[in-house]
Ligand SMILES: Nc1nc2c(ncn2[C@@H]2O[C@H](COP(=O)(O)OP(=O)(O)OP(=O)(O)O)[C@@H](O)[C@H]2O)c(=O)[nH]1
């Protein structure tokens with residue numbers, strides 16, 4: 001999958017090997033190569049350009065942060081993160097909850113709708129233990145109903161069909177009613193393929209959607225068609241405002257353009273990818289895993305991630321030293337708060353600092369408390385921040401006035417800080433803690 005893109009990207013990083021530092025100049029060649037690789041993969045030039053601009057910004061911004069990491073390695077990691085972002089960042093699941101849940105499948109002729117319908121039935125039955133009713137709404141192609149019947153048999157799902165009925169809206173509505181009575185969890189509606197320029201057929205799919213108000217509408221697109229795929233995806237979306245995209249035939253000789261740019265262009269996430277004709281050739285789409293696959297440099301990525309961890313570890317060691325000497329001050333506290341906020345969750349950081357999690361266990365800090373505490377510290381003089389023991393009554397009064405909080409609040413925080421500091425000091429000089437800190441080095 002995407003072999004050519006992978007090769008070219010790998011080549012793009014080569015120009016950075018041997019350099020010790022990322023600079024505007026040495027990164028430029030690399031960026032140009034990345035851009036060319038994307039365009040060759042059938043990604044629109046504008047998207048490719050924006051992509052490399054972002055990579056450049058990040059690459060120059062992280063300069064010198066990680067001593068252990070070479071520029072080429074750092075670039076790989078940045079490109080992987082940006083590829084993940086480009087493809088939507090997070091994996092988005094489908095909504096298959098309802099009474100019954102109705103899933104409408106739409107797309108161009110031969111894109112893989114019927115095959116996907118079968119696969120999805122299998123997926124929902126096996127992974128989610130749902131009872132699925134497949135519905136044959138392709139009233140045009142003579143063999144369409146038979147094809148779905150065969151697939152239903154293969155995956156062990158039931159099928160609803162009306163060979164004499166030529167009205168897809170009617171068939172779909174009756175299938176849903178049938179499913180409600182027979183207590184099916186999900187109805188999958190397979191529709192006829194249509195060209196976006198065929199107004200009558202586009203109106204039909206729009207009518208079906210309107211009539212059955214599906215819980216989930218999926219647009220199936222053949223990834224081999226590259227930028228064309230993205231353009232059609234856009235036209236269909238304007239018409240039926242679907243919830244997600246299914247990319248098929250990723251097992252073939254596809255260049256990757258559709259996978260990379262559909263989210264950016266249409267604003268709808270890829271939810272599944274189809275990688276073969278067999279009923280189990282279906283994967284839930286994960287942008288991060290796809291980016292990893294495209295780059296195929298798993299070991300470099302995990303190395304950079306480890307190094308990033310090490311970076312935090314150095315900071316943790318510095319703090320540990322200060323704790324040992326009982327020198328942990330308000331500045332350290334502030335920098336910890338800043339880090340915490342950056343990470344978005346408290347636990348991960350607390351766990352990095354030996355003794356911190358224990359020491360803070362009884363101190364209740366929610367997000368608004370963060371802001372209040374910061375305001376208190378910001379009202380201190382630099383000297384006070386360095387030497388917490390300076391804080392006497394008149395200084396505390398001044399601080400309270402400065403941050404617009406009561407004396408009670410200021411007193412409470414300073415008392416908590418003192419307790420925390422004492423506890424840290426005690427714990428960091430405890431041989432058992434020292435051992436734990438040793439273990440901490442081998443984390444991951
Ligand atoms: N290699 C490969 N072939 C696929 C994949 N998905 C579907 N196909 C094949 O593509 C062809 C068309 O698939 P269908 O599922 O019939 O496509 P459709 O969108 O229902 O077609 P129409 O109903 O005629 O519009 C079939 O030969 C499938 O076996 C896939 O992920 N990989």
Ligand SMILES: [Mg+2]
Nearest residue numbers: 113114138144
């Ligand atoms: Mg079909």
